[in-house]
Amino acid sequence: MAPRRGIAPEALGPTITVGEILVEIMATTVGEGFLGPQPLVGPFASGAPAIFIDQVARTGGAAGIVAAVGDDDFGRLNVTRLARDGVDVSAISVIPGKPTGSAFVRYRADGSRDFVFNLVHSAAGDTAMTAEAEALIARAGHVHVMGSAFGIAGIGEILLAAVSSVKARGGSVSFDPNIRKELAGGETRKRIDEMLAVADLLLPSGEELFVASGKTDEAEAVEALLALGISEVVLKRGAQGSSHFSREAGRIDAPAYKVDEIDPTGAGDCFGATYLTCRRLGHRPDQALAYANAAGARNVTRQGPMEGVSTLAELDAFIAADADRKILA
Amino acid sequence: MAPRRGIAPEALGPTITVGEILVEIMATTVGEGFLGPQPLVGPFASGAPAIFIDQVARTGGAAGIVAAVGDDDFGRLNVTRLARDGVDVSAISVIPGKPTGSAFVRYRADGSRDFVFNLVHSAAGDTAMTAEAEALIARAGHVHVMGSAFGIAGIGEILLAAVSSVKARGGSVSFDPNIRKELAGGETRKRIDEMLAVADLLLPSGEELFVASGKTDEAEAVEALLALGISEVVLKRGAQGSSHFSREAGRIDAPAYKVDEIDPTGAGDCFGATYLTCRRLGHRPDQALAYANAAGARNVTRQGPMEGVSTLAELDAFIAADADRKILA
Numbered sequence: 001m002a003p004r005r006g007i008a009p010e011a012l013g014p015t016i017t018v019g020e021i022l023v024e025i026m027a028t029t030v031g032e033g034f035l036g037p038q039p040l041v042g043p044f045a046s047g048a049p050a051i052f053i054d055q056v057a058r059t060g061g062a063a064g065i066v067a068a069v070g071d072d073d074f075g076r077l078n079v080t081r082l083a084r085d086g087v088d089v090s091a092i093s094v095i096p097g098k099p100t101g102s103a104f105v106r107y108r109a110d111g112s113r114d115f116v117f118n119l120v121h122s123a124a125g126d127t128a129m130t131a132e133a134e135a136l137i138a139r140a141g142h143v144h145v146m147g148s149a150f151g152i153a154g155i156g157e158i159l160l161a162a163v164s165s166v167k168a169r170g171g172s173v174s175f176d177p178n179i180r181k182e183l184a185g186g187e188t189r190k191r192i193d194e195m196l197a198v199a200d201l202l203l204p205s206g207e208e209l210f211v212a213s214g215k216t217d218e219a220e221a222v223e224a225l226l227a228l229g230i231s232e233v234v235l236k237r238g239a240q241g242s243s244h245f246s247r248e249a250g251r252i253d254a255p256a257y258k259v260d261e262i263d264p265t266g267a268g269d270c271f272g273a274t275y276l277t278c279r280r281l282g283h284r285p286d287q288a289l290a291y292a293n294a295a296g297a298r299n300v301t302r303q304g305p306m307e308g309v310s311t312l313a314e315l316d317a318f319i320a321a322d323a324d325r326k327i328l329a
Numbered sequence: 330m331a332p333r334r335g336i337a338p339e340a341l342g343p344t345i346t347v348g349e350i351l352v353e354i355m356a357t358t359v360g361e362g363f364l365g366p367q368p369l370v371g372p373f374a375s376g377a378p379a380i381f382i383d384q385v386a387r388t389g390g391a392a393g394i395v396a397a398v399g400d401d402d403f404g405r406l407n408v409t410r411l412a413r414d415g416v417d418v419s420a421i422s423v424i425p426g427k428p429t430g431s432a433f434v435r436y437r438a439d440g441s442r443d444f445v446f447n448l449v450h451s452a453a454g455d456t457a458m459t460a461e462a463e464a465l466i467a468r469a470g471h472v473h474v475m476g477s478a479f480g481i482a483g484i485g486e487i488l489l490a491a492v493s494s495v496k497a498r499g500g501s502v503s504f505d506p507n508i509r510k511e512l513a514g515g516e517t518r519k520r521i522d523e524m525l526a527v528a529d530l531l532l533p534s535g536e537e538l539f540v541a542s543g544k545t546d547e548a549e550a551v552e553a554l555l556a557l558g559i560s561e562v563v564l565k566r567g568a569q570g571s572s573h574f575s576r577e578a579g580r581i582d583a584p585a586y587k588v589d590e591i592d593p594t595g596a597g598d599c600f601g602a603t604y605l606t607c608r609r610l611g612h613r614p615d616q617a618l619a620y621a622n623a624a625g626a627r628n629v630t631r632q633g634p635m636e637g638v639s640t641l642a643e644l645d646a647f648i649a650a651d652a653d654r655k656i657l658a
Contacts, residue, residue, distance in 0.1 A: 025354070025369065033402045034372055034402040034403060034406065035402050035406050036372075036406065037370055037371055037633060038371075039369075039370055040368075040369040040370060040371060041368055041369060042366055042367075043366060044366050072446075073362045073364050073445050074445055076364060077364050080364070097449065098450055099445070099446065099447035102431075104372075116401045116402050116428070117401075117428065118428035118431070118447055118451075120426065121427055121451075307366075
C-alpha cells in the first residue's frame with residue numbers, strides 16, 4: 001500500500017463505495033415485530049452505502065457505487081433515485097431472478113428496533129467485479145468502506161480491490177466501522193485491522209471507537225488510532241454532537257442541532273458523507289463538522305432513511321434557521 | 330400408479346399439500362407498482378397451498394403441509410396461524426439464514442395487479458423431503474397439487490413422491506392447474522399431463538380448463554377430461570358461480586353469492602379446499618358446491634388472502650343471511 005497523505009481532494013476523482021442497496025418498509029405503529037398485519041409505509045430507498053453515496057452527490061461531490069439490485073420496482077426505485085441525485089449508477093448490476101434487498105423495521109416503545117431482513121440472499125449477494133465496476137474504480141479518487149458491507153458475500157473482496165487501486169493512485173480511504181461489538185471477532189476483526197491500516201478518515205460512533213482501538217478511554221482510543229497513521233478521526237455522538245481529532249487541528253467539538261426526531265435511520269451515513277465531501281471540496285475541519293452535524297440533524301426530521309439528504313444550500317438554510325431559533329428562544 | 334377410485338373419504342388419512350408459504354404486503358391505494366413510498370398493510374399469511382390447507386382444516390378436515398419458512402417473524406406468523414387453525418405443521422422446515430417468502434401486491438385501476446415477489450430464492454426454495462415430510466406423506470389420504478408449486482425448485486419432486494405414496498394406499502389426488510397459458514409449455518406441460526393422469530378431482534378456473542384439456546369448447550373440454558379418468562371436474566367461474574361435472578351426477582351448476590369484494594386473493598383456494606373437504610367428509614356434490622361457493626364469496630369480503638377462511642358453521646350462517654337478503658331485496 002502507498003503511504004497515507006490524508007483525504008484526497010475532489011480533483012483526484014469521484015468518491016465511490018461498494019455495498020448493499022435495499023428498500024426499507026416501516027411499521028407506522030410502535031410495537032413488537034411483524035407477527036400480524038399492521039399499517040406500514042414504504043418502500044423507501046435505503047442501504048447504508050446507498051444513503052452515504054447519495055449524500056456525497058447531494059453535497060456536491062462526484063459519486064459512484066458498485067452494487068446489485070433485482071429486476072423489480074424496488075431496484076428501479078433505488079437506481080432512479082440515485083441517478084436523479086447525481087450518483088454514477090453505471091456499476092449497479094441488475095440481477096435477473098433475484099429480488100432487491102429489503103428490510104422491514106419497527107420501533108419498539110423503548111426505542112430499540114425489530115427487523116425482518118432479506119439481504120444476504122437478495123441481489124446484493126450477487127454483487128460482483130463487473131467491467132463497469134472496474135471502470136468506476138479505475139477513475140475513483142476516494143473509497144468509502146462501510147464495515148457492514150463485509151457481511152455480504154463478494155463485497156469485501158471488491159472493497160479491498162478498490163482500496164488498493166485508489167491508494168496506488170494517491171487517493172484516500174474513509175472507514176465507517178458500523179460493526180457491533182459482539183460481531184467484531186475472527187474474520188471481522190481482521191477486516192477492521194486491515195481498514196485501520198489504510199484509512200485516512202475514520203468515522204466511528206460511540207462504542208465503535210473502543211472496538212476499533214481496543215482502548216476503553218476516549219482520549220487514549222483516539223491517540224492509538226492517530227498513531228496508526230489515520231489522519232482524521234471524527235467521532236459521531238448523535239444528539240451530543242461530534243468531535244474531530246487530528247495531529248494538525250487537535251480536537252474540535254461541534255454541538256448537535258436540536259430537532260424533532262422522526263426517523264434516525266441514515267443520520268450517521270449523511271453525517272459521514274457530508275464531512276468527507278466537504279473536506280474533499282476544500283472546507284476546513286470545523287466547517288466540515290458543522291455541515292456534517294446539520295446533515296445528520298436534518299435527516300432525522302424526515303421519514304425514510306434517504307428522504308432527508310441535503311445540498312449545502314439546504315444545510316446553509318438549516319443552520320441559519322437554527323441560529324434564528326436560538327436568538328428567539 | 331393404482332387405478333382411480335374417486336375422492337378418498339376422510340377416514341383414509343389427512344389431506345396434505347406441498348408448496349410455498351409466504352407473507353403478502355398490500356398497497357392500500359390503487360395505482361401502478363412500488364416505485365415510491367406509499368401506505369401499505371401487512372404482513373398477511375399467504376401462499377396458495379397455505380391458504381388451501383388452512384381452509385381444509387377450518388372446514389373440519391385433517392390437514393397437513395410440507396413447506397419451508399425462514400427463522401423470522403414472517404415465518405412464525407404463518408406457522409402459528411396454520412397451527413391455530415388446526416393444520417399439522419410438523420413438516421414445515423425452518424431454514425436458517427433464508428427469509429420467508431414475500432409478495433407485495435398493488436391493484437391497478439383496471440383491476441389488474443402489480444407484484445414484487447421474493448419466492449424462488451426465499452426459504453420456500455429450500456423445501457426438501459425431510460423425515461417429518463416423509464412421515465406426514467406416509468399417513469396422508471389425499472394430496473392436493475397446486476400447479477404453481479412446480480415453479481419452485483424441489484417442490485415438484487416432493488409432490489410427485491406424495492402422489493405415488495398416497496395413490497399406492499388407495500388415496501386420492503386433486504389438482505388446481507393455476508398455471509398461466511403462456512407458461513404451459515415444455516416441462517410445465519409435462520407436469521400438467523402427469524397430474525391429469527392421476528387426479529381424481531380437477532379444479533380449473535376459466536382459461537385453465539382449456540389449457541388442461543387442449544379444447545376450446547367447454548363441454549368438449551370437460552368430456553375430454555372425464556374421459557382421462559378424472560372423477561370430478563369442478564369449474565370455478567368466480568362471480569359467475571361454479572359447475573360440477575362427473576359421470577355419476579352429470580352437470581350441476583351453483584350460482585355465486587353476491588358480496589362486496591374487498592380482496593379476491595385466496596378465493597379460489599378457499600373454494601377448492603371447501604369443495605374437496607366436504608366431499609371427503611361425505612357431502613353430496615351439490616352440497617359441496619354450495620359450501621365452496623360460499624367459502625369463496627366469504628373470503629373476498631376480508632382484506633388478506635387467509636383472513637376470510639371459514640368453518641362450516643360460518644358458511645351455514647353466511648348462506649342463511651344470503652337467503653334473508655334475497656327475500657328482503
